[in-house]
Amino acid sequence: MQESDLALLVRAAQTAAETATRYIGGEMNVRHKAADGSPVTDADMAVNSVLGDILRGARPDYGWLSEESADDGARLAARRVFIVDPIDGTRSFIEGSESWAHSLAVAEDGEITAAVVYLPMRDRLYDAALGEGARLNGEALRTSRVATLEEAHVLATRPALDPAHWHEAPDLQRSHRPSIAYRLGLVAEGRFDAMFTFRPSWEWDIAAGALLLSEAGARITDRHGAQLRFNAATPLHQGIVAANPALHDDILRRLRPLP
Numbered sequence: 001m002q003e004s005d006l007a008l009l010v011r012a013a014q015t016a017a018e019t020a021t022r023y024i025g026g027e028m029n030v031r032h033k034a035a036d037g038s039p040v041t042d043a044d045m046a047v048n049s050v051l052g053d054i055l056r057g058a059r060p061d062y063g064w065l066s067e068e069s070a071d072d073g074a075r076l077a078a079r080r081v082f083i084v085d086p087i088d089g090t091r092s093f094i095e096g097s098e099s100w101a102h103s104l105a106v107a108e109d110g111e112i113t114a115a116v117v118y119l120p121m122r123d124r125l126y127d128a129a130l131g132e133g134a135r136l137n138g139e140a141l142r143t144s145r146v147a148t149l150e151e152a153h154v155l156a157t158r159p160a161l162d163p164a165h166w167h168e169a170p171d172l173q174r175s176h177r178p179s180i181a182y183r184l185g186l187v188a189e190g191r192f193d194a195m196f197t198f199r200p201s202w203e204w205d206i207a208a209g210a211l212l213l214s215e216a217g218a219r220i221t222d223r224h225g226a227q228l229r230f231n232a233a234t235p236l237h238q239g240i241v242a243a244n245p246a247l248h249d250d251i252l253r254r255l256r257p258l259p
Helices: 005-021 042-058 090-095 180-188 203-215 245-254
Strands: 063-066 080-088 101-108 111-119 124-129 134-136 153-155 173-175 194-197 219-221 240-243
Touching: 005 042, 005 080, 005 101, 005 111, 005 124, 042 063, 042 080, 042 101, 063 203, 080 090, 080 111, 080 180, 080 203, 101 180, 101 203, 111 180, 111 203, 124 180, 124 203, 134 203, 153 180, 180 194, 180 203, 180 240, 194 245, 203 219, 203 240, 219 245, 240 245
Parallel strands: 063 080, 153 173, 153 194
Antiparallel strands: 080 101, 101 111, 111 124, 124 134, 194 240, 219 240
């Protein structure tokens, strides 16, 4: 009997962790991408290779979208696609912090159907399947019920609170984590009330977290409130707003439209 997509993602994430952690404390060969200056290491590339072998080997008919693979567009002809960030939070990984993750998802006809976010150094494995709920280490997740920004503890970068983004700059409690996938998981489990970023967001950063959130009762959209669809020709979304439905509405109401 073939293992489910979710079981496959869990197995792949656990194997990816074995690969990534072998680089901790050793030579990482850090370099920076010409496109945006973001760092990449030998660990990122090794994990990408391991994930490709496991996932594409098990599902050769699925497309492939990964931060660390050249995108030739072949995935656009596939009904189902793996969307992968081998190490989300590479800067954290390089610095020896524990807040980095493997972020793995399957999209079918633009909708995420299975997702895993795994932080091996924190022993936190988030997983979700469409219509089956979201879990952290096997325990069901539900978002918080905080309804307004004044009450909320949010995950956001400091620039996201710039008054230029808001009709009225919110007065709220702010924290940050380097991995976007981890931020989304923390909102799904209710430890934080919302996450937003107004920078363009790549699909590999947000695909897995999007399903965790929706299965935990949250709403996740772009900064305009538009539904997210995945495996786009240009896999980039116009920011992210994630929170329970009432708080999500409050955030969107306060945001200025982009010029």
